[in-house]
Amino acid sequence: MPPTTFYPTSSSETREEIQSGVQKGATRDPLEALEQHFDHRKFLEGQERVVSAILTGKDTMAVMPTGGGKSLCYQLPALVMDGVAIIVSPLIALMKDQVDGLTAKGIAATMINSTLTPAEQRERMLELSEGKYKIVYIAPERFRQQAFVEALRTVDVSLFAVDEAHCLSQWGHDFRPDYLRLGQAVKMLGHPQVAAFTATATPIVRKDIVDTLELRDPFISISGFERPNLSFTITQCEKKRQKFDRLAKIVREHKKGIVYCSTRKRVEEVADTLHSQGVRVIGYHGGLDDKMREIAQNRFISKEVDVAVATNAFGMGIDRPDVRFVVHFDIPGSIEAYYQEAGRAGRDGEAAVCELLFNYADTRTQEFFIEGNNPSLATIHAVYEAVRRHADSNGDCRMTLREMADEANLPNDMGVSSAVSSLGRLGYVRRFDVPGSRMRGTRILRPELEATDLEIDAEAIEEKDRRDREKLKAMIELCYAEECRQEWILGYFGEEEAQPCGNCDNCLNDRSSDLRKPESDQEKLIVQKALSGVARMSRKTNRGYEGRFGRSKIAGMLVGSRSQDVLNARLDELSTYGLLKDCGQAYVLNLLRELHARGLLEQSTGEYPLLTLTPRGVEAMKGGANYKLAWPALMLPSTKRTSSSKGSVEMPESLEGMEFDEELFEALREKRNELAKVEGVPAYVIFSNQTLEFFARLKPTSEEAARKIRGVGEVKAERYLGEFLPVIQNAAE
């Protein structure tokens, strides 16, 4: 088969990039390689653009959830590109599986890790430089040896891929110092093309990856975190009683699930309560010994019991697909933790619910954890001195953590445990098992050092504390957010194109289901024009703006109304007069109402409320786009001018002027009720009355036109338009 040149399908790449892809030796169709080598017919979400980016020669960072198909994103390019792809991967067991799998597919792959003898390693290197392999997995600790990296320089490296790249960030949950060396290795290898992969990367971690690996103008892809089968709800609970009521209802309704609590005590309390209600339940937390934990976990996995009540220690290894609910009885410490835990619901792809029972007072527990996890320099010093004072001549100290806390004058042993861990990481102490006892001792490794001699990066300690607090703050923000929960979370993880899920509490609560940022410059401009109209009709003082007119007069001025009201006030002489003529009065009135609701405008109280700009409104007027609106339903002016094609909706001057087809409205309602019955949901969940009214007036007959109507989000469009459009088409005939 003659090789075919591969061109990326995405149009955003420049010609140079395509060229460099060709030069890089990307000479086969990836889809063909996908079929031939991996026996898959399609790419999974996000895979194609990552593969394309790598094949165009770009440094790349891909963030995909576990199971999202990351390995293929480097394996496939590795086959297509000239040379050997180096894959850095931390888990030796996993490495072997991967290599065996590839070899079984007839792909020349191998690995280098500590299981090889030096002779074998030399042999492997030789084979690599002879080009015998397309893919080599390398364990990160190999890069400790300068000589190893030197030897690698004889190899023609096509791609340097780093799996589990978050391990190089101290702010990730899985920091591995060996990963920090990878940046140096990349440099020594003459900066081959680099691709980094991870399943968990917040903005900070992503930045660390880009910086450490020195990615050059990287293509960054974040995909696949969406969980459309999960419905997220955050319920404000003033009293513990409310939490228990809510929990009982969820357990009754959804039966199989996990309840996460923040403390051991809470786990026991909740498990006891459920048990007394006749629910078959296990409790699970770090205070149980290994054996008990294993038994509890197995009873849940084997489906002997249906409900697990647990701290965050639970779940690392569990993979029960039929979990129908995850309840957070207390607020977790970060969005990362929350989404990971909630994500254990609905692994089988069937619908599942995630509910957080939120009480602001619970955030105190998380703050307490943060304090414990980030002991101050003074605490670390005090603990060190306590251990040193009580060490025997070998440097061994047999105090429990509790005793150390007392000795160091600390209120609890949580900070002590973290302090000992930090001292351990820095090489000043080592923990050891005390023979014939369950306790662990602490050995001072350099007894000659006093606390003040220790080299401890106080700034890093503070920084970590600050970041932990920021994570908690984001979690609290989510609890108060009015927009789609899923979209908010995906935005937090960096997925920029996320859409409202149509399925969370905020989406189902009509008010906020359609909040979104301006989608085009045109929308942004309309808002800017409306705001500058308000500014022109306000009084500017040195403290900001003061309102002088009400909403309808401002709208009249903006659409260029000839009404007496407007003309008498000589508003037709303003430079902003008629600026939004094309939008129509109804649109502008709605827009002003919405700008007020979103805090860009403010209204005075009293009989004649006067409208003016808030500081946020001023910012938006100047071009800032950091706001979200439920955009009014009517089409943008461009739609009016350009849309003559069948099925599009003409831009009406005002909604009131549009004929309301009552018969159609009734038909649509009937359709809606029918669907609601089938799906077992309240009717308004499908489409609100307002949306049906828009349908009945605007009569969109194409999906494209219908999608522009307020209340028709991505999810609802997919799910329901197929049902409603025929009804509208019928009425149009």
Ligand code: ADP
């Ligand atoms: P990750 O490393 O992201 O956790 P893997 O690379 O192990 O995920 O892939 C998860 C699963 O998805 C594997 O079983 C793999 O064979 C499968 N997979 C990967 N890409 C595709 C594809 N394009 N089509 C179908 N299955 C795929």
Ligand code: ZN
């Ligand atoms: Zn939502």
